[in-house]
Amino acid sequence: METKELQKIASQVRRDIVRMVCECSSGHPGGSLGCADFVTTLYFDQMKHDSKNFTMDGINDDVFYLSNGHIAPVWYSVLARAGYFPVPELSSLRKLGTRLQGHPSTDKGLPGIRMASGSLGQGLSVAIGTAQAKKLNNDDAIVYTLHGDGELQEGQIWEAALYAAANKVDNLISTIDYNGRQIDGDLDDVLPMGNLTEKWQAFGWEVLEMDGHNIDEIKATLAKAKSLTGNGKPIMIVMKTEMGQGVDYMMGTHKWHGSTPNAEQLEDALGQLEETLGDY
Numbered sequence: 001m002e003t004k005e006l007q008k009i010a011s012q013v014r015r016d017i018v019r020m021v022c023e024c025s026s027g028h029p030g031g032s033l034g035c036a037d038f039v040t041t042l043y044f045d046q047m048k049h050d051s052k053n054f055t056m057d058g059i060n061d062d063v064f065y066l067s068n069g070h071i072a073p074v075w076y077s078v079l080a081r082a083g084y085f086p087v088p089e090l091s092s093l094r095k096l097g098t099r100l101q102g103h104p105s106t107d108k109g110l111p112g113i114r115m116a117s118g119s120l121g122q123g124l125s126v127a128i129g130t131a132q133a134k135k136l137n138n139d140d141a142i143v144y145t146l147h148g149d150g151e152l153q154e155g156q157i158w159e160a161a162l163y164a165a166a167n168k169v170d171n172l173i174s175t176i177d178y179n180g181r182q183i184d185g186d187l188d189d190v191l192p193m194g195n196l197t198e199k200w201q202a203f204g205w206e207v208l209e210m211d212g213h214n215i216d217e218i219k220a221t222l223a224k225a226k227s228l229t230g231n232g233k234p235i236m237i238v239m240k241t242e243m244g245q246g247v248d249y250m251m252g253t254h255k256w257h258g259s260t261p262n263a264e265q266l267e268d269a270l271g272q273l274e275e276t277l278g279d280y
Contacts (some may be wrong), residue, residue, distance in 0.1 A: 001045045003215045008276035009081060010040040010215070014246045015279060016077035016090055018269045021260040024094040027102065030243040030256035031148060032074035034179050034212065038239060039078045039146070041218045046226075048141060051083035054111040062141045063130055065115055067123020068148035068177065069103040070258070076100050079112040080280075087280045121154025123147065124174060128164050128234075131172045142229060145174040150182030153191050158203070164234040165204030173225045175237040177212070181254035196238050206233040212241035247272055 013036045021027035043049070047062040055061075066075050073093065080087045085099070092098035099110040103118030115126050123145050131143040151157065164172060178196060180187045187193060200207045206228050210221035218239075225235045243257065244250025247269045261269055 003219070006037075006041055006044055006215050006219075008274070009044060010036045011246075011274045012277040012279075013040055013074060013077040013081065015270060015273045015275055016080075017073045018247065018261060018266055018273070019279065020073050020077070020090055020093040022263065022266040023091060025260055026094050027073055027260055028070045028258050029073065029247075029260060030181070030250060030254070030258075031068065031071040031177060031179065033247060033250065034241040034243045034245045035071055035074050035146065035177050036077075036245070037215055038175065038177075038212050038218055038241075039074050041215055042144065042222065043078050043082050045219055046222045047144065051079075051111070054084060056106075056114055058114065058130070058141070059137065060139055060141055062144060063114065063127075064144045064146075065123045065127045065130075066104060066117055066146055067127075068120060068146060068151050069116070069118030069123075071148075071177075072100070072102065072104050072118075075104065075112075079110075081277065084112040085110065090280045120148070120151040121156040124157055124160040124164075127172060127174070128160055128167075128169050131164075131169050132167070134171055140171070142226065143172050145172070147174065147176050148182070149176055149178045149180065149187055149193060149196070150190070152176065152193055152196070161200070161203045161205065161234075168232045169234045170232050171229050172234045173222070173229070173237065174235065175239050177241055178238050179241045179243040181243050181257065183254065183257045185254055200236045200238070204233065205236045206231070207236050207238060209238045209240070212239040213245055 017032045099108040105116045127145045250256040
């Protein structure tokens with residue numbers, strides 16, 4: 001898909017995000033806004049998937065796991081806009097008994113969701129299992145994951161990292177949302193993670209870097225990552241983003257990690273984001 005079209009979709013996704021969290025006065029807009037360009041490009045340009053014929057086993061399809069499940073609003077918006085479920089259902093975010101819970105869940109069968117996530121640190125382990133199953137089934141599709149940088153403070157991530165490299169899980173492309181912020185403050189103030197590129201390389205992964213707000217760069221980096229599959233190493237992309245990207249008062253701070261705009265702030269945000277596909 002052309003970059004301009006992806007930018008239009010990403011703008012609408014951002015509008016969806018701020019409207020969804022405002023309507024229910026709950027949720028995580030900061031990281032969701034920061035990952036809108038990436039998740040949009042992944043689903044509309046890079047992944048092999050079929051929104052009309054979703055299956056839990058994902059045979060012959062690329063599979064995506066959102067490990068940092070608290071940024072569910074961006075994923076829900078992209079899934080809806082890609083045709084997995086009706087766009088008007090976005091208005092049900094975090095409402096009792098709906099399919100769009102605060103963290104992705106599987107109990108109500110929302111198309112596109114294959115694991116409950118949001119207990120941080122678990123997504124990589126699940127993805128590795130899926131990737132190994134694909135190898136056993138001679139399925140050449142790719143498994144993708146997205147993680148928060150603060151999530152890397154979970155020990156299970158590093159156990160999984162060691163396992164994937166040791167077992168040459170080379171049909172796995174993972175991405176870190178490296179915005180440098182988490183719910184309690186800046187990453188370096190809470191628990192510094194050091195040089196992430198060097199760290200993942202030391203764990204035996206092939207590592208790429210990219211600007212998570214430059215769609216041309218996202219497309220090129222994901223294409224490069226796909227070209228590196230099958231070479232004996234899992235692949236990690238360190239993606240630099242800005243929390244709250246697209247809404248000026250949400251950028252440059254961790255305060256909007258889990259805070260939501262009021263009606264006046266919503267109007268301000270919507271005034272900064274182009275409506276391109278029609279609001280739900």
